[in-house]
Ligand code: HEC
Ligand code: HEC
Ligand code: HEC
Ligand code: HEC
Ligand code: HEC
């Protein structure tokens with residue numbers, strides 16, 4: 011019999027013209043800036059320092075300048091004296107931060123009747139967050155980047171689980187991807203399709219995130235070619251003040267707009283450069299509720315754009331615009347900016363007399379426009395953190411944040427004319443991120459006709475219509491598909507139908523596209539095990555083990571494959587290592603049970619069966 015995948019690959023030729031995973035992007039960048047060209051490199055903040063030392067000296071003290079650094083005592087703003095371990099009742103685990111010499115460590119432990127039944131210590135490599143609001147903590151394993159389960163909340167002066175961990179404590183396994191790092195840092199060097207592996211992690215947001223890559227500029231100046239920047243533009247570098255108000259907003263919105271970011275086809279988070287149009291790279295979606303006024307921490311840009319000041323100033327008939335830099339000089343921290351700077355910005359468009367509040371009240375508030383019109387309020391997404399609401403409004407006119415109203419839909423907050431394709435993709439990814447709220451997938455269904463093969467596969471994957479996916483897959487050529495997730499979804503659809511050979515075919519193509527992705531390659535090893543290709547599985551898993559020796563899934567699968575190969579010694583070794591990392595790893599414990607069963611170790615068998623039963627009961 012011819013394996014099914016061969017039939018598929020034969021039929022592929024017929025459809026060659028119809029579909030590939032790739033969709034050609036239609037937008038072209040026509041700009042005058044020399045540093046928009048791919049060949050111009052990032053050079054780092056130290057390269058700018060000699061000639062712009064004034065900017066450098068103040069910038070390094072801003073929140074952005076201190077957004078990311080090694081975990082050192084100087085960098086940390088947290089308190090380590092006389093603190094108690096943070097307890098997570100959901101997982102029954104404690105967390106405790108401590109210094110040993112100059113290195114920061116977190117200990118995770120579990121207590122049972124006063125005895126420590128589990129203890130895991132991880133060294134922390136980086137601190138993310140200047141500490142104006144928080145310090146969160148990251149560690150790396152051979153370049154794979156993870157968030158650790160403790161955060162310091164500066165305003166409340168307390169240690170607690172990081173935002174999001176209170177609902178689901180992912181312990182030491184939360185992967186930090188390029189989307190996250192590229193908002194909190196200078197441009198990282200990311201291993202494509204790896205999920206969370208970085209070849210280079212810089213140390214804080216730098217000049218080039220707002221000015222674009224600097225190589226061309228420095229070469230130009232060094233060659234003696236000097237521009238009179240008071241009358242003209244030096245096109246080797248971007249000065250945001252010289253951009254249109256829309257592009258000015260985009261420089262800051264690249265990072266100060268948080269929601270569900272949907273990349274345009276073929277674009278990556280690292281592709282956007284200052285002076286470009288953000289909607290050519292991604293759009294950011296937020297759910298819209300009836301009468302909802304709550305806001306999230308990084309939504310400064312969205313809130314500002316809802317203000318009458320913004321709406322009525324930023325139109326064709328008006329040449330006095332409002333953007334972030336009307337009030338902020340990003341080289342100087344808000345903490346060192348006198349209040350007058352902000353109030354003067356108000357007064358450049360309004361007079362004090364235009365304020366209809368009573369003189370008495372104004373005086374009480376020291377005529378500080380901001381204190382009433384841009385109050386400090388809690389952000390809805392991050393616990394223990396307060397920021398200034400950037401929707402400039404009449405106090406009291408805003409309804410107080412209601413309990414979640416009726417969900418109306420998703421809206422793109424940086425593009426009023428979003429396409430059906432982008433909206434469809436937003437609904438599908440929001441469905442996944444919302445923990446499968448059916449509203450979003452129903453909205454997606456209405457837009458399905460706008461989808462290409464890749465997006466339809468994503469949709470059918472979420473609606474578990476695997477045969478639809480298999481039908482679409484027959485029109486695709488794996489080698490021309492550059493989206494690893496599409497290949498993965500196809501492979502999983504075959505797995506679902508227990509068509510292991512076809513699944514293997516797609517996973518093998520995926521492996522060459524995403525060789526450093528630990529999860530994808532672990533699934534590939536599992537399929538090889540299903541097909542009884544145990545030696546293939548072992549060699550895949552050993553490569554993954556080399557890449558990241560402390561990855562629970564790899565260890566679990568190594569335990570399993572060695573058990574299947576009757577190598578009980580190695581099976582036990584890897585399973586035990588997995589359990590050290592995660593005392594509740596059901597899969598590793600199951601393998602261990604099978605090993606005890608095979609060796610007739612009844613005492614251990616009884617103990618471990620009880621443990622398994624307890625875990626299943628919880
Ligand atoms: C060798 C000295 C030198 C270095 C290094 C240097 N600059 Fe400049 N820069 C200048 C000079 C001189 C000017 C003004 C004249 C010009 O732009 O031709 C300038 C102008 C600028 C401008 C204003 C452009 C305009 O049109 O208003 C920006 C922005 C800028 N530099 C940013 C940077 C950044 C970011 C870096 C680091 C990547 C950097 N510079 C590195 C010398 C330097
Ligand atoms: C590369 C992403 C990125 C870009 C681009 C960016 N920001 Fe930020 N910004 C951040 C992050 C992240 C923080 C929080 C840093 C922290 O405190 O850890 C921040 C903090 C700030 C702060 C408060 C911190 C302080 O000390 O003042 C201001 C104000 C600010 N940004 C304004 C701007 C403006 C204005 C622009 C556009 C000209 C801009 N940002 C562009 C990511 C960015
Ligand atoms: C779209 C860009 C963006 C993404 C993606 C993003 N952040 Fe942020 N984050 C910001 C901005 C901007 C701020 C600052 C908001 C402010 O100061 O009000 C911030 C604030 C923070 C802070 C508080 C910093 C402080 O001390 O003020 C931490 C910690 C943080 N983010 C961690 C993360 C982690 C971890 C991820 C990834 C899992 C992430 N962020 C993803 C833009 C982003
Ligand atoms: C968060 C965004 C941001 C970062 C980071 C940033 N700048 Fe700027 N820069 C701006 C903006 C916005 C302007 C225009 C300010 C204005 O005129 O209102 C500017 C203007 C400039 C100018 C030219 C105009 C002037 O005022 O002299 C130079 C030179 C410059 N920046 C250098 C630097 C250097 C060097 C660094 C890093 C040490 C840096 N910038 C980091 C946003 C940024
Ligand atoms: C670039 C000009 C500009 C700046 C800067 C500006 N505004 Fe406005 N503002 C406007 C315009 C235009 C309107 C709409 C017409 C009006 O009500 O005057 C407006 C409206 C308002 C309103 C009425 C809001 C409503 O919902 O009806 C308030 C309050 C206000 N501004 C306060 C401020 C404060 C406080 C600041 C400084 C933090 C400020 N504005 C900065 C231009 C500006």
Ligand code: HEC
Nearest residue numbers: 262266310311314333334336337344352355380384397398
């Ligand atoms: C009308 C003036 C005004 C404009 C425009 C403005 N801001 Fe602010 N911003 C403020 C004031 C006032 C503060 C509070 C400063 C303080 O703490 O004293 C602030 C604080 C911040 C902070 C620090 C965190 C917080 O909320 O306290 C960030 C980040 C920030 N602004 C980002 C932005 C970004 C991004 C834009 C553009 C989308 C922007 N701002 C536009 C006035 C403005």
Ligand code: HEC
Nearest residue numbers: 356360362364365366367371372375377378379382404405
């Ligand atoms: C004590 C708090 C407070 C301070 C300080 C304050 N305002 Fe107001 N402002 C208000 C209130 C409340 C209203 C609405 C009053 C009403 O009911 O008409 C208002 C109304 C306004 C309006 C809208 C007028 C209209 O109806 O179109 C503007 C514009 C404005 N303020 C600007 C300013 C400026 C500029 C400053 C700083 C010089 C300032 N405010 C300081 C509380 C304040």
